[in-house]
Amino acid sequence: MNIPPRLRAHWRTLAGAAVGAVLGAAYAHFIGCRTGTCPLTGNVWTAAGFFGFTGAIVGLPGPRKPGGQPEQPAS
Known part of the structure; x- marks a missing residue:
């Protein structure tokens, strides 16, 4: 599998964005504001x-x- 260097350099940023989006959506769905007034x-x-x-x-x-x-790392 040949991964482009630009994606290889920013894998941590992409993973953080994906995890954050999933956790944010889950939070809004299960815990978030029920009335819809919270921005x-x-x-x-x-x-x-x-x-x-x-x-x-x-x-x-x-x-x-x-x-x-x-x-x-120091020994």
Whole structure:
């Protein structure tokens, strides 16, 4: 399976967005506002979008170390 380098570099961001969207939709469906007046949890699609965006932000890769080598754990 040949994965494009751009997708390979951002797999954590995509996974965070997917997990956030699923959890947000589940929260809005099972726990969210029943009257529909809450702007975030009143609609499943809005909650999925917001939580998916939040999950993508959490999954963003951090700054890279100079030289491109990952830090080795201390022994």
